[in-house]
Amino acid sequence: MQSFAKKVDHKLSLPMRHPVSETKTSPVILSAENISVSFGGFMAVRGMNLALRKHELHFLIGPNGAGKTTMLDVICGKTKASSGKVLLGGEVDLTRKRDYEIASLGIGRKFQAPSVFPNLTVQENLELAADRNRSIFHTLRLRRSDTVTPKMLGILEQIGLPGREGERAGSLSHGEKQWLEIGMLLLQKPSVLLLDEPVAGMTDDETVKTGELLKEIAKTCSVVVVEHDMEFVRSFAAKVTVMHEGQLLKEGSMAEIQHDPRVAEVYLGKRREDHAAASSH
Ligand SMILES: Nc1ncnc2c1ncn2[C@@H]1O[C@H](COP(=O)(O)OP(=O)(O)OP(=O)(O)O)[C@@H](O)[C@H]1O
Numbered sequence: 001m002q003s004f005a006k007k008v009d010h011k012l013s014l015p016m017r018h019p020v021s022e023t024k025t026s027p028v029i030l031s032a033e034n035i036s037v038s039f040g041g042f043m044a045v046r047g048m049n050l051a052l053r054k055h056e057l058h059f060l061i062g063p064n065g066a067g068k069t070t071m072l073d074v075i076c077g078k079t080k081a082s083s084g085k086v087l088l089g090g091e092v093d094l095t096r097k098r099d100y101e102i103a104s105l106g107i108g109r110k111f112q113a114p115s116v117f118p119n120l121t122v123q124e125n126l127e128l129a130a131d132r133n134r135s136i137f138h139t140l141r142l143r144r145s146d147t148v149t150p151k152m153l154g155i156l157e158q159i160g161l162p163g164r165e166g167e168r169a170g171s172l173s174h175g176e177k178q179w180l181e182i183g184m185l186l187l188q189k190p191s192v193l194l195l196d197e198p199v200a201g202m203t204d205d206e207t208v209k210t211g212e213l214l215k216e217i218a219k220t221c222s223v224v225v226v227e228h229d230m231e232f233v234r235s236f237a238a239k240v241t242v243m244h245e246g247q248l249l250k251e252g253s254m255a256e257i258q259h260d261p262r263v264a265e266v267y268l269g270k271r272r273e274d275h276a277a278a279s280s281h
Helices: 004-008 068-076 099-104 122-130 136-142 150-158 174-186 204-217 230-234 254-258 261-279
Strands: 028-039 042-053 057-061 083-088 107-110 192-196 222-226 239-244 247-252
Touching: 028 068, 042 057, 042 068, 042 222, 042 239, 042 247, 057 068, 057 230, 068 099, 068 107, 068 192, 068 222, 099 107, 107 174, 122 150, 122 174, 150 174, 174 192, 174 204, 204 222, 239 254, 239 261, 247 254, 247 261, 254 261
Parallel strands: 057 222, 057 239, 107 192, 192 222
Antiparallel strands: 028 042, 028 083, 239 247
């Protein structure tokens, strides 16, 4: 977890690098409607709405504890909503499905920490993802297939790990592990990818490469990215939704977001609190 306020202060006022995305007119493929989540009486999400369009790269931002991760958890079925629904394709209500059913409907979820199998090779990790019916024991027994399928070669190329299929996943850098996990999700041909802070802990170079990868993925898939790194968010012409205290605060382009006084107040107010807390220690 990083302090959001520390990252955003002056960056909110920098000029946009790219024009606003052109996905505004594509159809909505997933909509979370009036979602609320209670954890033992504490309302982590309160009447939240989120609409995701086809091939849209959509950032979900907000201060620590705003409810961003909880929203992703509701969409992928990890957390049950207390009320509201999540419609896929306008008709299938995901809040009535189990997490594995949601995954098989084409919703891929990546958590913040990489969760590849470190003792398996890159190829074995991909093979496991490619065949969800195959158990890890089956993969271990088979070890590596003799040939890498063209589909897998394409994924290795796309995630920036061409020729690395024989390496142990545990020996990859943090960023490379994140890419491998994204590749494992891509093998399942998702229609929606949910990514939680994909560039956290990455080097600058890895962050830039991840940005390119996300742009590429969004050509075939809709992507929701929970992100704290405002500079990273600014490098996309993407839709941005701001959450605060479990609710929708503002939605629009980065330019629209940064000129909203309520957004500034949330971040700058938070920053003042951080400073006050730091100076009292
Ligand atoms: N399982 C849980 N039980 C109780 N409270 C929880 C649980 N999960 C999250 N919360 C609380 O719900 C609120 C929203 O958490 P969430 O992780 O969704 O926020 P976030 O916007 O993703 O924050 P961050 O950017 O810090 O990850 C927080 O106050 C958090 O402490």
